[in-house]
Amino acid sequence: MAGLQEPRRVTELSNELTRDIDTADPLGIVRRLCGSDAQLFAGWGGHPGVNDPVILDRLWKLSLKTAALLKENQDQKKNNRIVFSGCGTSGRIAWLCSWTYNRILQKFGHTPCFHYLIAGGDRSLIISNELPEDDPPKGAEDLKKVAEGADHVMFVGITCGLSAPYVAGQIDHSMHQPNMTSVLMGFNPVSLSRNAPIEKWDKTCRQVFLELETLSCTSDSAFIINPIVGPEPITGSSRMKGGSTTAVLLGTVFLTSLQTLLGQPILPSMTLPAREPEETEVVFDHSLSPSLSPMVSLLDCYSQTYQTVYRHSGGVASLLKLAASCICQPSGRLIYLGADTLGALGLVDASEMVPTYGVGLEEFRGFVAGGWEGCGNTEGDLSGYGKTFRVSLSQFESDVLPSLTDQDCVLCLHGSSQRTGPPHLHTIVNKVLASPAKCGLLVMAENGMSCNHLLDKRYETAVLIRLPYYHAFGKECVFAGFALKLVLNAISTGANILKGRVYGNEMINLRLSNDKLFERAIAIIEKWSGANEEDAKFALLRAIYKQDDAANVTLSHPACPLLISEYYLSSLFLSSLSLSSSSNIVQYHPTSQRHPLRTWLFHWLCYWQEVGVQSVIAAERKLLQSAKGLRDVIS
Numbered sequence: 001m002a003g004l005q006e007p008r009r010v011t012e013l014s015n016e017l018t019r020d021i022d023t024a025d026p027l028g029i030v031r032r033l034c035g036s037d038a039q040l041f042a043g044w045g046g047h048p049g050v051n052d053p054v055i056l057d058r059l060w061k062l063s064l065k066t067a068a069l070l071k072e073n074q075d076q077k078k079n080n081r082i083v084f085s086g087c088g089t090s091g092r093i094a095w096l097c098s099w100t101y102n103r104i105l106q107k108f109g110h111t112p113c114f115h116y117l118i119a120g121g122d123r124s125l126i127i128s129n130e131l132p133e134d135d136p137p138k139g140a141e142d143l144k145k146v147a148e149g150a151d152h153v154m155f156v157g158i159t160c161g162l163s164a165p166y167v168a169g170q171i172d173h174s175m176h177q178p179n180m181t182s183v184l185m186g187f188n189p190v191s192l193s194r195n196a197p198i199e200k201w202d203k204t205c206r207q208v209f210l211e212l213e214t215l216s217c218t219s220d221s222a223f224i225i226n227p228i229v230g231p232e233p234i235t236g237s238s239r240m241k242g243g244s245t246t247a248v249l250l251g252t253v254f255l256t257s258l259q260t261l262l263g264q265p266i267l268p269s270m271t272l273p274a275r276e277p278e279e280t281e282v283v284f285d286h287s288l289s290p291s292l293s294p295m296v297s298l299l300d301c302y303s304q305t306y307q308t309v310y311r312h313s314g315g316v317a318s319l320l321k322l323a324a325s326c327i328c329q330p331s332g333r334l335i336y337l338g339a340d341t342l343g344a345l346g347l348v349d350a351s352e353m354v355p356t357y358g359v360g361l362e363e364f365r366g367f368v369a370g371g372w373e374g375c376g377n378t379e380g381d382l383s384g385y386g387k388t389f390r391v392s393l394s395q396f397e398s399d400v401l402p403s404l405t406d407q408d409c410v411l412c413l414h415g416s417s418q419r420t421g422p423p424h425l426h427t428i429v430n431k432v433l434a435s436p437a438k439c440g441l442l443v444m445a446e447n448g449m450s451c452n453h454l455l456d457k458r459y460e461t462a463v464l465i466r467l468p469y470y471h472a473f474g475k476e477c478v479f480a481g482f483a484l485k486l487v488l489n490a491i492s493t494g495a496n497i498l499k500g501r502v503y504g505n506e507m508i509n510l511r512l513s514n515d516k517l518f519e520r521a522i523a524i525i526e527k528w529s530g531a532n533e534e535d536a537k538f539a540l541l542r543a544i545y546k547q548d549d550a551a552n553v554t555l556s557h558p559a560c561p562l563l564i565s566e567y568y569l570s571s572l573f574l575s576s577l578s579l580s581s582s583s584n585i586v587q588y589h590p591t592s593q594r595h596p597l598r599t600w601l602f603h604w605l606c607y608w609q610e611v612g613v614q615s616v617i618a619a620e621r622k623l624l625q626s627a628k629g630l631r632d633v634i635s
């Protein structure tokens with residue numbers, strides 16, 4: 001398969017800090033995530049990270065350009081637009097950021113001008129839908145639509161892996177438009193961006209992104225923002241560090257531009273540096289201009305937020321344990337309830353569970369006060385699309401509350417600046433506390449705010465995280481949102497680890513719903529079976545087509561026509577068993593009842609290696625080790 005023979009993209013590598021995360025207890029999981037998230041600020045592997053002067057300089061230039069566009073809108077009544085676009089989590093972060101920034105602009109009497117695009121449209125905000133990510137012409141078409149009638153468009157295409165054809169199609173369009181600025185955001189070197197052929201398109205992501213990189217050297221209408229933040233803690237799960245880095249970078253650029261525009265500091269404790277006389281600007285570090293310092297201070301606010309979150313590792317771990325105690329039950333669920341952006345972050349966290357871990361749609365859910373009303377999404381109320389799109393608290397009350405059992409965990413998400421929170425949230429929380437469900441409370445607290453009114457003895461676990469920086473500009477909880485994202489990612493990832501859906505630090509039940517995920521599945525098989533790439537691909541296709549005979553398997557590429565949403569890697573392990581002549585391998589497995597997914601992986605290893613004894617023994621040892629870790633935690 002073209003593109004697979006090359007060095008792996010950083011975002012698809014296994015992170016050495018989390019290789020044994022599947023054997024860790026809740027606190028150990030959180031500590032490993034802390035180490036991995038540190039790379040967001042510290043950088044990785046000798047590449048430029050977010051604090052590298054090269055990246056800071058680009059962010060600064062981008063913020064100046066953003067400020068200029070906003071100023072033209074204000075002073076000259078221009079219709080400039082800033083469009084964030086991406087697939088999956090990148091599109092969801094694009095939504096949350098554009099929604100928040102528009103509200104901040106309004107607060108200062110500016111006209112909202114942020115827009116977002118997500119592959120597959122608004123339905124992808126809630127239910128992951130990866131197939132449209134492979135469609136460059138659709139990406140370009142969506143961008144053309146949102147740009148109609150604008151004087152200038154700053155297009156920010158986000159693809160953590162520099163791998164999404166949808167975004168490549170948009171960059172390819174925008175960089176040839178005289179009234180567009182093209183910004184590519186992702187977390188790999190451009191030279192490693194995805195180079196696989198794309199169905200019905202004559203370019204690869206890499207060709208387009210390299211062209212933009214060349215343009216960015218000579219034009220101020222092209223930017224590449226690609227700090228390297230290290231591999232994801234669960235290999236390839238870019239909803240985690242990739243999504244968090246996106247939020248940090250967009251926030252830093254936007255808040256800096258607003259600060260420049262308004263000429264006033266953003267945070268109470270921040271002052272703009274006095275302009276130094278020219279001659280004293282000869283500093284030891286010539287690469288970092290003093291004018292960058294307000295922007296760097298903002299970046300530091302995010303970094304301190306990260307540190308504060310992980311200083312509460314014990315609390316985060318106890319919420320994780322509570323959630324896992326339900327998710328590990330046969331019909332356990334984890335449900336987030338919240339308001340505003342913090343509530344919406346619950347929706348976003350839940351949305352990636354299906355494709356990443358192969359869970360059912362009901363297992364992780366989020367609900368937000370007011371539902372779609374006021375969520376700043378383009379298509380408005382989506383609840384007509386079905387049960388999963390019914391996300392308001394009233395809908396929670398009618399659809400879910402009556403069915404809550406002691407296998408369910410309900411996690412209430414609060415911001416302390418919300419005081420008691422919306423009255424409806426308060427009423428619903430009281431009803432949940434009276435139900436058989438296990439209840440947890442997570443409060444993101446502003447320094448100095450009393451939170452006693454939120455605490456209730458009926459919560460099994462309550463965690464309060466006091467943040468040094470809470471919001472920017474009044475009620476928009478920019479930093480609290482970042483903190484909450486880190487915590488929710490830890491809880492949902494940890495619960496899936498403890499359920500046995502992660503092997504090493506690999507997602508072993510991902511959905512094969514587009515080309516990139518098909519490639520990832522091949523890499524997983526390669527890694528655990530020791531097979532070479534061609535054999536691994538062939539094994540996967542044989543399992544998909546339920547054919548042992550090579551001649552009957554369609555080796556078409558990109559992906560294969562059957563790759564739609566119903567294929568999950570673990571189920572393919574199972575179906576491959578029916579092809580196997582060595583069905584007696586079942587007897588090898590010691591923990592089949594407790595951890596079916598691990599069992600499937602184990603069976604698969606045996607099958608595809610024709611029972612290669614050495615690696616089977618190694619795999620079994622590892623499984624037993626993991627099982628012990630799990631037993632200690634769950635019992």
Ligand code: F1P
Nearest residue numbers: 087088089090159160161164239
């Ligand atoms: C986009 C994305 C991810 C998701 C999954 C499929 O990735 O939808 O958000 O977790 O891996 O791809 P990217 O284009 O931002 O790298």
